[in-house]
Amino acid sequence: MADYDFDVLVIGSGPGGYVAAIRAAQLGLRTACIESRETLGGTCLNVGCIPSKALLHASEYFDAAANGTMAKMGIKVTPELDLPQMHAQRLDAVKQLTGGIAFLFKKNKVEWIKGRGAFVDAHTVQVGERAVTAKDIIIATGSSVTPLPGVTIDQKVVIDSTGALELDRVPQHLVVIGGGVIGLELGSVWRRLGAKVTCVEYLDQILPGFDGEIRKESNKIFKKQGIEFVLSTKVTNVAVSGDTATLTLEPAAGGEATTIEADCVLVSIGRRPNTDGLALEKAGLTANQRGQIEIDHRFQTAVPGVWAIGDVVPGPMLAHKAEDEGIAVAENIAGQTGIVNHDVIPSVVYTWPEIAGVGMTEEAAREKGEVKVGKFPMAGNSRAKTNHEPEGFVKIIADAKTDRVLGVWAIASVAGTMIAEAGLGMEFGATSEDIAYTCHAHPTHSEAIKEAAMAVRGKALHV
Ligand code: FAD
Numbered sequence: 148m149a150d151y152d153f154d155v156l157v158i159g160s161g162p163g164g165y166v167a168a169i170r171a172a173q174l175g176l177r178t179a180c181i182e183s184r185e186t187l188g189g190t191c192l193n194v195g196c197i198p199s200k201a202l203l204h205a206s207e208y209f210d211a212a213a214n215g216t217m218a219k220m221g222i223k224v225t226p227e228l229d230l231p232q233m234h235a236q237r238l239d240a241v242k243q244l245t246g247g248i249a250f251l252f253k254k255n256k257v258e259w260i261k262g263r264g265a266f267v268d269a270h271t272v273q274v275g276e277r278a279v280t281a282k283d284i285i286i287a288t289g290s291s292v293t294p295l296p297g298v299t300i301d302q303k304v305v306i307d308s309t310g311a312l313e314l315d316r317v318p319q320h321l322v323v324i325g326g327g328v329i330g331l332e333l334g335s336v337w338r339r340l341g342a343k344v345t346c347v348e349y350l351d352q353i354l355p356g357f358d359g360e361i362r363k364e365s366n367k368i369f370k371k372q373g374i375e376f377v378l379s380t381k382v383t384n385v386a387v388s389g390d391t392a393t394l395t396l397e398p399a400a401g402g403e404a405t406t407i408e409a410d411c412v413l414v415s416i417g418r419r420p421n422t423d424g425l426a427l428e429k430a431g432l433t434a435n436q437r438g439q440i441e442i443d444h445r446f447q448t449a450v451p452g453v454w455a456i457g458d459v460v461p462g463p464m465l466a467h468k469a470e471d472e473g474i475a476v477a478e479n480i481a482g483q484t485g486i487v488n489h490d491v492i493p494s495v496v497y498t499w500p501e502i503a504g505v506g507m508t509e510e511a512a513r514e515k516g517e518v519k520v521g522k523f524p525m526a527g528n529s530r531a532k533t534n535h536e537p538e539g540f541v542k543i544i545a546d547a548k549t550d551r552v553l554g555v556w557a558i559a560s561v562a563g564t565m566i567a568e569a570g571l572g573m574e575f576g577a578t579s580e581d582i583a584y585t586c587h588a589h590p591t592h593s594e595a596i597k598e599a600a601m602a603v604r605g606k607a608l609h610v
């Protein structure tokens with residue numbers, strides 16, 4: 148057998164790559180991870196999940212003080228924005244968490260090879276001067292912002308998600324191109340801090356991929372908060388002159404163009420897999436038409452010994468999906484059976500309220516067969532009501548014949564936390580009856596899930 152430098156070599160240290168590396172090392176494999184950034188943790192820890200949540204959390208407090216929510220609870224404050232401090236606490240969170248990965252690498256004896264990796268062959272990756280060999284190689288190179296053709300990101304007037312995390316001013320008018328997760332989360336941050344926000348979305352509704360009713364209700368809630376939506380419309384040009392951008396908008400179905408002006412434009416129209424510069428062909432691989440690396444259910448590519456996980460492979464671009472794939476691929480390489488159930492991957496939008504779902508939308512479930520749907524409004528949940536959080540509802544979709552839960556969707560202040568219960572239930576093949584007869588602590592937002600399950604079977608109690 149060939150003598151390799153490592154048993155496992157991971158390219159990329161995002162939630163897919165770093166988790167795979169640590170798990171492989173825990174399983175006794177000699178492991179290294181190549182990362183070109185200055186810090187470990189990938190998009191998620193450096194410019195994604197973590198810094199965006201740091202701003203969402205801080206701006207939520209600001210908004211609660213500014214919009215009268217705190218006054219309602221007997222706390223009178225007039226907030227003053229200290230944007231440098233808000234950014235400092237964001238950077239501190241990033242520093243602590245990325246440093247934590249470096250610590251875990253050391254603790255588990257994972258070698259961090261700094262630099263950009265490119266394949267030499269299926270068992271060798273060149274990093275600077277060094278050719279590193281390994282028996283198994285995991286591609287976990289993640290994704291980057293999809294550019295809008297003809298539009299230049301200058302990170303001042305026209306920004307992407309990274310620019311939106313670092314703005315040193317509150318824009319007067321922020322136009323968000325794309326009503327997806329990034330547009331709504333980062334649009335919410337700057338709306339809360341005082342910007343007028345307009346969101347231009349190509350489709351006839353925001354949040355593609357989410358349950359139809361949830362999409363409609365979210366739109367209503369964001370509108371009430373002051374975000375303006377221009378739906379069924381595409382942005383065809385952004386011209387910048389000084390500090391002002393002029394956007395050309397066209398109806399998605401075709402028609403007369405109009406223009407709007409803004410002092411800041413966020414391009415958030417999706418992300419695309421990172422395969423440029425990897426020299427995939429030298430390993431015997433090609434990306435598919437969408438730029439993704441195809442894999443089998445074990446995360447192995449078409450070339451034995453080369454594996455791929457996370458945003459660079461088909462499926463939702465989510466950190467927890469990448470992490471679970473990281474664990475599974477390491478276990479598969481170690482000769483164990485690593486599995487990810489891709490039917491039960493939760494999605495959460497961390498706005499206020501949060502929007503979450505797992506499993507099938509009602510539309511998709513109805514296409515497959517007969518379903519029963521139960522809904523429960525958060526206004527009927529004692530905890531949400533007491534906390535002045537009556538917005539939203541929980542919706543459970545179950546198979547009409549077997550009662551098995553097919554999908555759960557929620558809009559609620561803590562929907563992201565609530566949805567974990569639904570995922571666990573679905574993983575165990577729960578029926579709506581199982582959930583309805585599970586005792587839920589009172590008073591918690593999670594009781595709304597129990598009540599929605601009761602509604603599937605007839606009637607909820609507190610409506
Ligand atoms: P990445 O995290 O993208 O990591 C890949 C790493 O590989 C990068 O560090 C890159 O530098 C490195 N790399 C690439 N090519 C090479 C090479 N040739 N050599 C060496 N290194 C290389 N998901 C959630 O689940 N929840 C959220 O709240 C959430 N919020 C987000 C907010 C924003 C603003 C953004 C942009 C994304 C967010 N995401 C969120 C998505 C999440 O960040 C990604 O799904 C996740 O990071 C994907 O993990 P990954 O390991 O596949 O790749």
Ligand code: NAI
Nearest residue numbers: 325326327328329330348349381382415416417418464495
């Ligand atoms: P997205 O795919 O969620 O949304 C992009 C939106 O832009 C779509 O609704 C699309 O119809 C629209 N669009 C495309 N071209 C357009 C045009 N020319 N004019 C107007 N609208 C246009 O992509 P987004 O928001 O950039 O996020 C990328 C990925 O990052 C997501 O897929 C998500 O997986 C991940 N992410 C996850 C988060 C979370 O889990 N909370 C938070 C942030 C990002």
